[in-house]
Amino acid sequence: MIIVIAQFIYYWLLKKEQPKKTNLLFLVYSEILVLTGFLNLLILENGWVINGFLVFWSILYFFYLEGYFHYLYPNPKASLFNLKDSISYLNLIIVFFLIVTLVNFNIFLDLSWWWIIPLTFIINLFLIHQIFSLEGDELKSVWPQVLIIDLLLTELLLALSFWPVSFYTVAAVYSLAYYWLISFALMSRRKTINRQTILKYLALGLIILVLILSTSKWI
Numbered sequence: 584m585i586i587v588i589a590q591f592i593y594y595w596l597l598k599k600e601q602p603k604k605t606n607l608l609f610l611v612y613s614e615i616l617v618l619t620g621f622l623n624l625l626i627l628e629n630g631w632v633i634n635g636f637l638v639f640w641s642i643l644y645f646f647y648l649e650g651y652f653h654y655l656y657p658n659p660k661a662s663l664f665n666l667k668d669s670i671s672y673l674n675l676i677i678v679f680f681l682i683v684t685l686v687n688f689n690i691f692l693d694l695s696w697w698w699i700i701p702l703t704f705i706i707n708l709f710l711i712h713q714i715f716s717l718e719g720d721e722l723k724s725v726w727p728q729v730l731i732i733d734l735l736l737t738e739l740l741l742a743l744s745f746w747p748v749s750f751y752t753v754a755a756v757y758s759l760a761y762y763w764l765i766s767f768a769l770m771s772r773r774k775t776i777n778r779q780t781i782l783k784y785l786a787l788g789l790i791i792l793v794l795i796l797s798t799s800k801w802i
Contacts, residue, residue, distance in 0.1 A: 623680045667717045679758040686750035707733045772783045
């Protein structure tokens with residue numbers, strides 16, 4: 584609760600100083616980042632793992648705040664974390680642990696998939712839009728692309744809900760698909776996409792997918 588309140592204060596201060604560059608998306612994204620980490624702590628049991636994850640997530644959160652601050656006040660020499668170049672990887676981490684947590688809740692707390700899928704869809708809207716927002720794109724121009732990516736991920740999650748595999752496997756496959764779609768979308772908007780790049784990403788992704796599925800424990 585203290586962190587949530589602190590985020591509101593931080594957002595209000597930034598909004599006061601930089602009203603044009605600061606938007607509500609930053610606040611929502613921060614809340615998603617904090618809540619995902621907090622919820623994942625609930626499924627951990629080992630004390631060392633809990634403490635390690637807490638340190639890891641705190642560092643992640645610090646880098647996001649630091650990156651967003653330097654996005655508002657550019658200073659390449661002082662910046663530790665380039666948010667524009669790193670937001671996709673940060674989202675990948677959030678998505679992975681979000682899916683791990685929600686699928687775990689489904690298995691052990693009987694949380695219905697009809698709650699998990701819509702919730703994931705809504706969260707992804709904010710996560711994906713944050714990427715394009717940092718690219719300098721307006722909501723109207725990227726909304727169709729964001730929606731298409733989110734719908735594809737939602738369909739995949741629905742299919743994965745029937746797979747007899749562990750929640751880590753579901754999260755890994757989902758995160759890999761997320762990385763593929765976001766990477767292709769960004770390369771398309773930056774006009775850097777070509778056949779060689781597509782084949783490289785697909786080959787690497789397929790190798791990782793085979794490794795994930797071949798080493799997974801099927802229930």
